[in-house]
Amino acid sequence: MVLLLLGLPLLGAVVSGGSSGPVFLVTVVLGAVSASLLASSNGLWWVATAAPVLVLLISTAADAMAGGDTSGSAALATHTFEWTAHAFPAMALAAVAAMVAIAVRAARGAGKKRSVRD
Secondary structure: OHHHHHHHHHHHHHHHOOOOOHHHHHHHHHHHHHHHHHOOOOOHHHHHHHHHHHHHHHHHHHHHHHOOOOOOHHHHHHHHHHHHHHHHHHHHHHHHHHHHHHHHHHHHHHHHHHHHHO
16 A cells, blocks of 8 residues: 555656656556555555655656755755645645545445445
8 A cells, every 4th residue: 555655656657757748747647546545445545644644755756856046055945945836736636546546445435335235
């Protein structure tokens, strides 16, 4: 589960050369959905809350390695704000994808419980 949540966005960042490509966004969504569907019922909370944070960390690290003048503290601070702003759409997609997968999983689980009782 953690490997999917961490590994797929990391792979997307490496393939796209940073965090601003469609490959990164697709791998973020795939990682969040896969982890949500495979997590235990107790682990769903961790997937839902960790997905955006992990995306932010991966995105910031990928953008930092991709380049930019960060020689001074002012330049580093400026780039950090820029990287965070660029990561926001991917963070939002990860959170929404995880929540949708959790809702689908809960609805399917509720349907199974009803059919057993009937």
